[in-house]
Amino acid sequence: DVKVTQSSRYLVKRTGEKVFLECVQDMDHENMFWYRQDPGLGLRLIYFSYDVKMKEKGDIPEGYSVSREKKERFSLILESASTNQTSMYLCASSLLPGTEHQPQHFGDGTRLSIL
Amino acid sequence: QKEVEQDPGPLSVPEGAIVSLNCTYSNSAFQYFMWYRQYSRKGPELLMYTYSSGNKEDGRFTAQVDKSSKYISLFIRDSQPSDSATYLCAFRRVTGGGNKLTFGTGTQLKVEL
Numbered sequence: 001d002v003k004v005t006q007s008s009r010y011l012v013k014r015t016g017e018k019v020f021l022e023c024v025q026d027m028d029h030e031n032m033f034w035y036r037q038d039p040g041l042g043l044r045l046i047y048f049s050y051d052v053k054m055k056e057k058g059d060i061p062e063g064y065s066v067s068r069e070k071k072e073r074f075s076l077i078l079e080s081a082s083t084n085q086t087s088m089y090l091c092a093s094s095l096l097p098g099t100e101h102q103p104q105h106f107g108d109g110t111r112l113s114i115l
Numbered sequence: 116q117k118e119v120e121q122d123p124g125p126l127s128v129p130e131g132a133i134v135s136l137n138c139t140y141s142n143s144a145f146q147y148f149m150w151y152r153q154y155s156r157k158g159p160e161l162l163m164y165t166y167s168s169g170n171k172e173d174g175r176f177t178a179q180v181d182k183s184s185k186y187i188s189l190f191i192r193d194s195q196p197s198d199s200a201t202y203l204c205a206f207r208r209v210t211g212g213g214n215k216l217t218f219g220t221g222t223q224l225k226v227e228l
Contacts, residue, residue: 031214033215040220042203042218042219042220043203043218044218045215090158090159092158096214101147101166101207102214103164104161104214104216106158106160108158
């Protein structure tokens with residue numbers, strides 16, 4: 001079974017802090033993704049990566065950056081946390097799609113509160 | 116216009132009922148159609164996916180796609196309390212965008228004894 005592990009389930013930080021969210025997958029997947037999930041807005045893609053040191057912006061990258069130094073690990077960074085970044089953050093991974101669709105496998109999320 | 120529209124619910128049904136969950140979409144480039152299930156305090160998990168118009172069945176679940184109307188549905192037969200969750204539709208383009216998905220906002224379902 002694919003396992004996607006997010007380092008924290010709950011996190012409370014202060015405005016202006018630099019925040020790191022970590023995600024590790026154990027299935028040698030090329031693709032990794034960071035989403036945020038908000039009531040009424042669903043899942044929105046922040047950034048994704050299709051290879052080590054490669055990254056692409058998703059739909060809402062402002063205020064975030066990412067790092068992928070190793071294939072199994074994808075980090076989301078809030079450079080200067082703000083209250084509007086309070087949310088549930090979900091990490092996912094998948095194989096590269098070829099002729100067959102490759103499902104995304106999700107972690108259980110980090111609920112981040114910025115005070 | 117939003118790319119994906121999904122009724123947020125909440126939807127409450129008695130055990131054993133047939134449940135219909137629906138999404139509409141506007142992007143003709145979407146060619147993969149998925150349903151994810153998300154239990155409370157857990158990440159989404161893939162329930163079903165399909166590539167073509169028509170029906171796909173898996174046990175009590177049937178996914179239906181109508182590309183001409185840009186409409187997808189998930190039917191749950193003989194619903195159980197364990198089906199209580201949020202159901203998310205998701206879409207992917209065939210070419211370009213890698214494996215990026217576009218999600219609906221989710222429908223919260225509660226199946227009551």
